[in-house]
Amino acid sequence: MATAAVSSGGISDQLFVSIKLECPRLDELGLVPHVFGSHPVAGSWDSSKALPMEQEEAAVWGLSCVVPSHHETLDFKFLLKPKGNSSQCIVEEGPDRSLVCGSSEVETRNALFKFDDELGAVECKVFVETEILSPFDLAASWKAHQEHLQPRVRGAHDVSMNAESESRAKNGFASGLELDLEKYVVPTPNMGSGVVYAANLTENPRSLLTTGISSNILHNSIKGDASPNLYASANKGADGRHVPPQEEQRAIFVDRGVGSPKFARPTNETISMSNAKFDSEAKDMPAAEGAVAAAAVADQMYGPKEDRKLAIVLVGLPARGKTFTAAKLTRYLRWLGHETKHFNVGKYRRLKHGINQTADFFRGDNKEGVEARNEVAALAMEDMLSWMQEGGQVGIFDATNSTRSRRNMLMKMAEGKCKIIFLETICNDKDVLERNMRLKVQQSPDYAEQTDFEAGVRDFKERLAYYEKVYEPVEEGSYVKMIDMVSGSGGQLQINDISGYLPGRIVFFLVNCHLTPRPILLTRHGESLDNVRGRIGGDSSLRSSIPPAILSSNHCCCTTLHLVYNLTLENNAREVPNIH
Ligand SMILES: Nc1ncnc2c1ncn2[C@@H]1O[C@H](COP(=O)(O)OP(=O)(O)OP(=O)(O)O)[C@@H](O)[C@H]1O
Numbered sequence: 001m002a003t004a005a006v007s008s009g010g011i012s013d014q015l016f017v018s019i020k021l022e023c024p025r026l027d028e029l030g031l032v033p034h035v036f037g038s039h040p041v042a043g044s045w046d047s048s049k050a051l052p053m054e055q056e057e058a059a060v061w062g063l064s065c066v067v068p069s070h071h072e073t074l075d076f077k078f079l080l081k082p083k084g085n086s087s088q089c090i091v092e093e094g095p096d097r098s099l100v101c102g103s104s105e106v107e108t109r110n111a112l113f114k115f116d117d118e119l120g121a122v123e124c125k126v127f128v129e130t131e132i133l134s135p136f137d138l139a140a141s142w143k144a145h146q147e148h149l150q151p152r153v154r155g156a157h158d159v160s161m162n163a164e165s166e167s168r169a170k171n172g173f174a175s176g177l178e179l180d181l182e183k184y185v186v187p188t189p190n191m192g193s194g195v196v197y198a199a200n201l202t203e204n205p206r207s208l209l210t211t212g213i214s215s216n217i218l219h220n221s222i223k224g225d226a227s228p229n230l231y232a233s234a235n236k237g238a239d240g241r242h243v244p245p246q247e248e249q250r251a252i253f254v255d256r257g258v259g260s261p262k263f264a265r266p267t268n269e270t271i272s273m274s275n276a277k278f279d280s281e282a283k284d285m286p287a288a289e290g291a292v293a294a295a296a297v298a299d300q301m302y303g304p305k306e307d308r309k310l311a312i313v314l315v316g317l318p319a320r321g322k323t324f325t326a327a328k329l330t331r332y333l334r335w336l337g338h339e340t341k342h343f344n345v346g347k348y349r350r351l352k353h354g355i356n357q358t359a360d361f362f363r364g365d366n367k368e369g370v371e372a373r374n375e376v377a378a379l380a381m382e383d384m385l386s387w388m389q390e391g392g393q394v395g396i397f398d399a400t401n402s403t404r405s406r407r408n409m410l411m412k413m414a415e416g417k418c419k420i421i422f423l424e425t426i427c428n429d430k431d432v433l434e435r436n437m438r439l440k441v442q443q444s445p446d447y448a449e450q451t452d453f454e455a456g457v458r459d460f461k462e463r464l465a466y467y468e469k470v471y472e473p474v475e476e477g478s479y480v481k482m483i484d485m486v487s488g489s490g491g492q493l494q495i496n497d498i499s500g501y502l503p504g505r506i507v508f509f510l511v512n513c514h515l516t517p518r519p520i521l522l523t524r525h526g527e528s529l530d531n532v533r534g535r536i537g538g539d540s541s542l543r544s545s546i547p548p549a550i551l552s553s554n555h556c557c558c559t560t561l562h563l564v565y566n567l568t569l570e571n572n573a574r575e576v577p578n579i580h
Pocket residue numbers: 198254255256316317318319320321322323324325346399400425426427432436439440482484485486515
């Protein structure tokens with residue numbers, strides 16, 4: 001095992017050291033090379049605590065470790081021990097080798113071992129590679145290792161993490177490893193098995209709780225362990241096979257890049273946004289990505305400015321990212337301090353009608369199916385309105401709501417109770433849709449019992465085709481349309497009849513919304529001449545002139561705060577939202 005050196009100076013670059021010893025005779029002789037040296041990690045010159053090297057090939061042994069780039073000088077030597085007998089050892093001839101502080105150079109003279117008997121001597125070739133690693137490199141390697149991908153930095157995943165207790169006991173380390181790699185999150189393109197189906201995280205159908213289904217069953221079913229006829233959590237592996245249901249709310253992974261959404265004038269030219277000019281040039285739009293976060297901080301300081309109840313009613317064909325967007329928006333609004341809840345009609349439908357509905361259930365001309373879906377939609381809407389009457393402020397109503405008549409029904413129910421804004425998600429990118437559909441079949445409880453993944457995909461496509469036949473894009477009321485936001489070529493946001501503080505905030509959020517996790521690097525400059533003089537502001541030079549190469553590596557005077565956001569929905573409500 002490679003060992004992690006400790007850093008007491010906080011997060012900094014690390015030096016990755018890989019040592020190799022090559023000698024065909026060692027294996028023949030049944031000898032295992034070890035490293036021991038001056039540092040406790042290498043046994044403090046106690047040969048019984050020497051670190052064994054791992055056999056990588058027939059004649060090659062290796063040992064890798066990661067040490068802080070400003071490590072203490074480490075003197076070390078190779079020694080050989082017979083396999084299975086660690087009490088004997090033969091230490092290499094010659095002076096100690098040194099890994100000098102601040103240097104990545106290590107001497108690579110051959111290692112010579114002399115035996116007392118007729119074996120004479122054994123000479124091994126020594127190879128040493130060193131590489132400066134940023135915490136990101138380490139994190140990426142660790143993450144890659146966890147996900148069974150090829151780590152970018154070979155061996156770096158093998159750092160013992162937070163292993164004070166164990167390695168302290170073994171190696172006498174005085175301080176803990178400060179770089180907690182597990183806290184780093186590197187953008188990950190695949191949906192791991194830790195993903196929970198987003199709709200499962202929405203409000204529990206309270207109206208159904210009082211209609212004969214015990215809350216215990218509901219609770220269990222929502223956690224995924226109820227009778228599958230009632231409800232089941234359906235996480236499946238990338239190959240479509242089931243993986244165990246997730247216990248609690250975890251992440252919704254984001255998976256696609258989005259370019260800068262362009263504002264487009266809606267066809268009917270009826271935008272009314274206070275203090276904002278939205279046109280295709282969008283020159284006046286706040287371009288700074290931090291603007292939303294800044295506005296959010298202001299909101300938090302001064303509190304919500306509006307009491308009006310608002311319903312955001314999602315509209316869109318299946319697999320268009322409605323639940324995904326709804327969940328993001330819910331989190332953002334909560335973070336702003338608005339009482340917000342996400343009601344997912346699919347959850348109601350599954351609870352009331354089971355998880356095994358085939359595409360036929362969604363046919364536009366299946367009268368019973370349409371009625372059943374309208375019924376659960378009405379139940380969800382009632383729950384949402386009741387909750388608003390009890391003090392809730394923003395309800396997010398998540399279903400396809402794909403026909404005008406459905407939307408009329410909702411508008412009627414909401415009359416005098418709350419304002420409705422339709423949020424339509426449109427996606428025309430075939431590749432994105434294909435991928436979304438496969439993800440849905442992997443994750444949706446609707447396919448939890450479908451063992452044939454491709455059959456599930458076919459059924460979902462059939463369902464989608466039925467929806468397409470009856471789909472009526474929103475043209476009524478107040479609306480926001482997110483069009484092709486995931487296509488990679490930008491996208492459009494169209495808005496119609498939106499006014500007021502909170503709707504403005506929501507639009508602002510959606511404009512700035514993107515789907516790719518990305519690191520945020522906050523860089524602090526080194527000590528400037530004005531700093532020395534105690535002056536605030538100004539734009540003076542740095543105190544000493546430092547070659548640009550050193551500056552850019554952040555070693556010397558620059559302090560770089562690396563923040564990596566996991567742009568998922570699992571973080572606490574008070575964290576910086578997943579937008580920037
Ligand atoms: N604006 C978007 N356009 C297209 N795809 C998106 C968008 N936003 C998110 N996605 C992707 O769509 C996938 C499916 O999302 P989601 O489950 O939210 O769809 P949905 O529209 O709610 O589907 P359904 O109506 O079948 O429940 C997600 O994995 C997400 O990566």
